[in-house]
């Protein structure tokens with residue numbers, strides 16, 4: 001893969017506007033500070049270097065991550081300092097209202113993975129979906145292994161669509177935010193996978209909902225499940241196009257996923273027409289569905305309009321920026337939906353067979 005390097009290789013990273021990693025024959029990895037001067041870190045082999053040091057001041061956030069080892073080889077010392085938005089290369093620029101705290105390009109998988117444990121503008125994005133992914137994985141294992149009475153193989157398969165969608169979405173999002181700073185190629189690939197992941201969550205959320213709502217009605221069940229699968233597939237294809245990941249397409253990106261999510265309105269109207277409002281509310285888990293939809297819409301709007309950092313540039317560089325709030329909305333929406341379909345399945349199974 002482009003820019004992939006062996007662990008023993010060394011880099012010098014320039015913080016000038018045209019930040020492009022380049023290899024240096026003196027085999028030293030270095031980073032620069034915000035004064036725009038290139039700093040080569042001269043490792044003192046005999047010195048005891050703390051395993052991790054993070055300094056945060058009011059005006060500046062600096063993160064230094066160093067290799068944890070009792071015997072520190074020069075080859076293993078890795079340092080980087082968070083960057084100002086203006087110092088980032090074009091491919092790493094996404095939101096001009098997040099002014100400081102950006103990771104520089106880290107063209108090493110290991111450095112990207114280690115950056116998970118340091119404080120920068122992506123830390124909140126990484127951890128919100130990493131923890132969400134772990135939580136859904138545990139929930140899936142518990143649900144699928146912990147066989148309850150009445151939970152047959154078919155029910156498990158239907159719920160597996162939802163769990164797979166949630167785990168894929170949150171896992172790919174975590175990977176995207178971790179490796180976005182690796183290289184332009186990695187940024188592009190993981191960005192596409194991130195959007196594909198959102199689509200899998202939407203498809204995975206609809207399948208069990210439609211399955212249980214139209215439990216004894218084969219035709220609408222097949223039509224609506226096919227519909228969401230076709231929309232989802234179209235969204236994945238659109239996501240894979242290079243054009244779609246450009247900054248200018250931010251509202252379009254939000255709009256496509258919003259439209260796909262809103263396609264759930266159609267089966268809800270169908271149920272309202274055939275079964276009535278009371279059945280929809282009391283037996284079809286309509287309230288959790290509405291809460292889920294509102295959380296997605298709210299999150300997508302924050303993301304699309306970059307609220308709150310747009311109104312307070314620089315104030316939300318590390319925490320509570322729009323993207324993190326969007327992530328939190330996605331996790332909350334997914335848990336709300338799990339509650340909804342779990343309740344729906346429980347009520348449906350109590351009724352017995354068709």
Ligand SMILES: [Zn+2]
Pocket residue numbers: 125173177323327
């Ligand atoms: Zn994200």
